[in-house]
Amino acid sequence: MIKMGIIGFGFMGHEHANMLATLPEIALRAVCDVVPDQLVDAPEGVETYLSADELLAKADVDTVILSIPNDIHLEMVEKAAKAGKNILLEKPAAMNVDQFDKMVEIVKSAGVHMTVHQQRRWDVDYATMKEVLAQGLVGKPYLVKSQLYGFNGNMHDWHIYPEKGGGMLYDWGVHLIDQIIWMTDERPVSVYADMKNVINANVDDYFKIIFEYASGLTAEIELGTYYLTPKRAWFIGGTTGSAVIDGTFRAQGNTEGQIVRTRHLLESVPGRLTMTSAGPTRSFGEPEPGLLYTEPLPDVHTVHRDFFVHYIAAREGREPDAVTLEQVRYILTVMEAVRQSAATHQAVQL
Numbered sequence: 001m002i003k004m005g006i007i008g009f010g011f012m013g014h015e016h017a018n019m020l021a022t023l024p025e026i027a028l029r030a031v032c033d034v035v036p037d038q039l040v041d042a043p044e045g046v047e048t049y050l051s052a053d054e055l056l057a058k059a060d061v062d063t064v065i066l067s068i069p070n071d072i073h074l075e076m077v078e079k080a081a082k083a084g085k086n087i088l089l090e091k092p093a094a095m096n097v098d099q100f101d102k103m104v105e106i107v108k109s110a111g112v113h114m115t116v117h118q119q120r121r122w123d124v125d126y127a128t129m130k131e132v133l134a135q136g137l138v139g140k141p142y143l144v145k146s147q148l149y150g151f152n153g154n155m156h157d158w159h160i161y162p163e164k165g166g167g168m169l170y171d172w173g174v175h176l177i178d179q180i181i182w183m184t185d186e187r188p189v190s191v192y193a194d195m196k197n198v199i200n201a202n203v204d205d206y207f208k209i210i211f212e213y214a215s216g217l218t219a220e221i222e223l224g225t226y227y228l229t230p231k232r233a234w235f236i237g238g239t240t241g242s243a244v245i246d247g248t249f250r251a252q253g254n255t256e257g258q259i260v261r262t263r264h265l266l267e268s269v270p271g272r273l274t275m276t277s278a279g280p281t282r283s284f285g286e287p288e289p290g291l292l293y294t295e296p297l298p299d300v301h302t303v304h305r306d307f308f309v310h311y312i313a314a315r316e317g318r319e320p321d322a323v324t325l326e327q328v329r330y331i332l333t334v335m336e337a338v339r340q341s342a343a344t345h346q347a348v349q350l
């Protein structure tokens with residue numbers, strides 16, 4: 001039985017408490033927040049504390065979830081490790097690689113376990129598209145695209161302050177990069193990135209990131225918080241088909257997709273001329289009826305709770321960590337390369 005405490009009982013702290021209630025192997029014993037109002041709906045029977053130091057000193061917990069703003073992850077890891085607690089740290093683990101290296105040194109010398117909550121590896125749209133690649137369902141892939149467009153624009157609370165670790169690269173970027181990097185066995189050789197502050201004065205709210213791979217694959221991530229056409233989608237283009245999935249965040253039924261194949265490629269060049277509303281074209285007219293056909297995507301079932309199922313298995317020694325410190329460090333190095341590329345308008349070798 002893991003005896004858990006949660007430090008930082010805001011949005012994510014509450015999400016964690018709800019999730020832990022579904023896991024008999026973890027007992028939530030204590031929660032802490034510096035804002036008393038955040039503690040008023042703490043689950044019954046769970047101790048509440050107004051300071052992390054007090055929770056760490058008094059609560060009967062062996063592990064803590066750290067769900068506090070990004071700028072205090074390092075100091076909180078240090079406190080928790082010194083108190084001998086295992087750590088489940090929220091993403092982004094650290095603001096930079098240097099901070100993360102300090103954390104790893106601290107947890108290693110304290111002899112405590114630490115991993116990071118990258119639960120979006122268990123997003124069903126992502127896991128389905130990863131399976132498309134694993135099964136070679138579109139042949140040799142030339143393009144993987146991950147898109148996330150929102151309509152709200154404004155970021156909230158501490159996310160609007162760069163010094164607190166605000167901005168979308170730290171917020172969603174770390175998930176989207178983590179997903180695309182672990183989608184294939186190959187690591188990219190270079191990255192090019194464009195980052196913008198579209199309607200937020202001080203933090204990024206748009207980015208496009210392009211990874212190039214030695215195999216010829218290109219992977220692209222585009223996120224915009226002020227795209228008035230909300231959408232979450234993936235596209236994979238390969239030599240034997242295209243796979244698409246629409247995972248747009250709706251209240252219900254949020255994934256639809258397919259693999260599209262062609263019965264034959266253009267057989268002669270120049271191709272057949274088609275007249276379209278945009279004028280004559282040999283390449284981009286409508287397909288002749290029956291040329292394209294679809295197949296279902298693989299049937300993949302994952303939920304974020306699976307992160308915790310694997311977490312528990314790793315803590316019980318039945319599996320290695322699903323999210324390793326080496327992986328987390330690599331993603332942070334990629335994020336630094338993304339910022340460097342955006343600042344210099346140059347591709348950065350990885």
Ligand SMILES: NC(=O)c1ccc[n+]([C@@H]2O[C@H](COP(=O)([O-])OP(=O)(O)OC[C@H]3O[C@@H](n4cnc5c(N)ncnc54)[C@H](O)[C@@H]3O)[C@@H](O)[C@H]2O)c1
Nearest residue numbers: 008009010011012013033034035038067068070090091092
């Ligand atoms: N994995 C995910 O999908 C996901 C989603 C959202 C947020 N997060 C991460 O979770 C962390 C928290 O984000 P959030 O959206 O829950 O923020 P939040 O502002 O809703 O909650 C943070 C809480 O920490 C409290 N806090 C601040 N300083 C503290 C301290 N010294 N001791 C104790 N409590 C303190 C705040 O009062 C607040 O209630 C961030 O690292 C964020 O990136 C992860």
